Amino acid sequence: MLTPEKQYVQWYENQTLRHARWLSESNHGPPARIMIVDDKTTADEAYRLACEGTSLLWRGDFYNAQQLLQALGRRIERTEERAALRKTKKAAKANKRATSEPSTDATVLIPNLFHQQRQTQAQRARILGRLLLELDTDYVSQLRRAPDMSAACIAAFGQLEGAADHSCVLSLRDIQGALGAAQWRAKGVPIDTLGLSIYPHYGVFAPTRHEYVSLLLKAPLPKTCDVAYDIGTGTGLLAIILAKRGVKNVIATDLNPRALACADENFTRLGLSSIALQQVDLFPADAPPANLIVCNPPWLPAKPSSPLEYAVYDANSAMLRGFLQGVRDHLSEHGEIWLILSDLAEHLQLRTREELLGWFAAHELTVKYRLDTKPTHGRSQDDSDPLYAARRAEVTSLWCLTPNKC
Ligand SMILES: C[S@@+](CC[C@H](N)C(=O)[O-])C[C@H]1O[C@@H](n2cnc3c(N)ncnc32)[C@H](O)[C@@H]1O
Known part of the structure; x- marks a missing residue:
């Protein structure tokens, strides 16, 4: 469900203060720090900024935004794999030291794995959720090669009303969720x-x-x-x-x-x-x-x-x-x-x-x-x-x- 109270987000663009309605399916509050990014922004740069907590408002080509999201996903996976390897090495060391083998005990391992996986998923969602798009009142995107997302977004998030809501900002992930759901709903x-x-x-x-x-x-x-x-x-x-x-x-x-x-x-x-x-x-x-x-x-x-x-x-x-x-x-x-x-x-x-x-x-x-x-x-x-x-x-x-x- 969308946040029940309307929230707004603001950012500087070309030395002008801009604002828009903020939408978040995960009920995340409006981002405190927004940077404008586009086709020239590298995936490494975007990943570093997103990990530091900066949200990225995309002004380039729509398909390139999707590519960037995938590239961010791959970087998160690599970081997760490195962290998992470090944990395995640490556990192996602990096992060598211990007389019994507590770290391979399934009763400890499985609930830990579940909670770790939930934390990893939440962290992943936070980072990926920082790539944002601005859409106008009818959820129309002005980006190059943007598909018609209007019907899917209205079905998912409801109609935007009021003059104050002349545009909205939301994560590309939420938009992809709406587009995917529209396909399920149709077929x-x-x-x-x-x-x-x-x-x-x-x-x-x-x-x-x-x-x-x-x-x-x-x-x-x-x-x-x-x-x-x-x-x-x-x-x-x-x-x-x-x-x-x-x-x-x-x-x-x-x-x-x-x-x-x-x-x-x-x-x-x-x-x-x-x-x-x-x-x-x-x-x-x-x-x-x-x-x-x-x-x-x-x-x-x-x-x-x-x-x-x-x-x-x-x-x-x-x-x-x-x-x-x-x-x-x-x-x-x-x-x-x-x-x-x-x-x-x-x-x-x-x-x-x-x-x-x-x-x-x-x-x-x-x-x-x-x-x-x-x-x-x-x-x-x-x-x-x-x-x-x-x-x-x-x-x-x-x-x-x-x-x-x-
Ligand atoms: C696992 S889904 C099952 C949906 C459906 N019955 C089926 O079998 O496909 C659980 C459903 O319970 C609903 N739900 C959760 N808490 C509820 C509550 N306190 N009262 C009524 N519905 C609730 C959720 O919104 C969700 O639709």
């Missing part, structure tokens, strides 16, 4: 098991890894299933499955307004406009008790570093625990809960299985059955990923829970 994500496509919007969890769909198709519906909720609906995928399986009254919720707009569009495309949508924290208000409540919460207990990450990262498992705490109050008699959850957090040692089972027990929920599937997405096959061992072991489950019998 859709095919869900073969359902024989349909889902059209994700910018900033909404795109079900590109959707092996859990088979679990939702396999699980037997409760005997009576007139009312079902989909909590955290995203693109609306799970609500669509429930409606397609014949549930008459499906209510889908999400906190993210972009998700609601996206789900609404997907329901309309599929002629399922009877699915109700509510922008609420977890459970719908003024709704009849549900025979079935499904939820696919963000699966990693870590702090999201930008609003775009809210679908994946859930600080302290707050959404998951809130869901388990409140869900019984919204179920009808003989109602069921289908919780979709990857165990990646367990392989990364961010949460234990005992903790999860403990939360079920604390909220008086019994496991009726569990269906499992192995992810097949690209990252689970990528052995160059430092977290490959954890990803390869990942299992996604549908936990069917019911309230304990008194």
